[in-house]
Amino acid sequence: MKTYRKELWFNLPSRRGLVNITNQVQAAITESGIKEGLALVNAMNITSSVFINDDESGLHQDFERWLEKLAPEKPYEQYAHNGYEDNADAHLKRTIMGREVVVAITNGRLDFGTWEQIFYFEFDGKRRKHALIKIIGE
Numbered sequence: 001m002k003t004y005r006k007e008l009w010f011n012l013p014s015r016r017g018l019v020n021i022t023n024q025v026q027a028a029i030t031e032s033g034i035k036e037g038l039a040l041v042n043a044m045n046i047t048s049s050v051f052i053n054d055d056e057s058g059l060h061q062d063f064e065r066w067l068e069k070l071a072p073e074k075p076y077e078q079y080a081h082n083g084y085e086d087n088a089d090a091h092l093k094r095t096i097m098g099r100e101v102v103v104a105i106t107n108g109r110l111d112f113g114t115w116e117q118i119f120y121f122e123f124d125g126k127r128r129k130h131a132l133i134k135i136i137g138e
Contacts, residue, residue: 004032004135007044012125015073018060019120021050021131025103026110028133035108037137042100044132047090047124049097055117063121067093090123097121105137 006028008021025041043050053059071092072078079088101118104111110118120131 001037001136001138002032002034004028004034004133006031006133008120008131008133009128010048010120010122010125010130011128012122015123015125016064017122017125018063019122020055020117021120022055022110022117025118025133029105029108029110029135032135034105034135034137037105037135039103039105039110040100040132040134040136041103041118042132042134043094043120043129045129047087047094047122048129048131049094049121049123050100050118050131051098051121052101052103052116052118054115055119063097067096067123070096085124087124093121093123105135 008024010019025039029039041050071089073089076082076086081088081091122129
């Protein structure tokens with residue numbers, strides 16, 4: 001069995017943002033030479049998420065509105081965590097959206113269902129963050 005590791009780096013200019021990383025994950029699979037196996041992709045920061053869904057702008061807006069209702073950014077004083085940083089909502093949003101995804105690799109390609117794409121979702125941006133791609137297989 002072989003393994004391959006790659007990091008993706010982000011520096012989103014806004015507090016929140018969504019990045020489709022499907023092509024970058026597929027490129028890492030191609031670089032790895034692994035034809036059959038699994039790809040793990042996870043956020044390496046506690047205020048960001050990696051998840052799978054449809055790449056449709058209306059849905060992305062729905063995620064933003066839904067998450068803001070569940071864990072509103074302001075007022076900051078509503079959270080016990082806030083103090084040094086005002087990012088308690090980002091921690092909660094990450095918990096809701098998840099830390100990682102695992103995708104099958106078949107014939108050197110992501111083995112997806114219709115419309116599935118991989119996204120990095122940042123909830124406390126404006127600084128350098130990263131995600132990990134770990135590929136295992138033959």
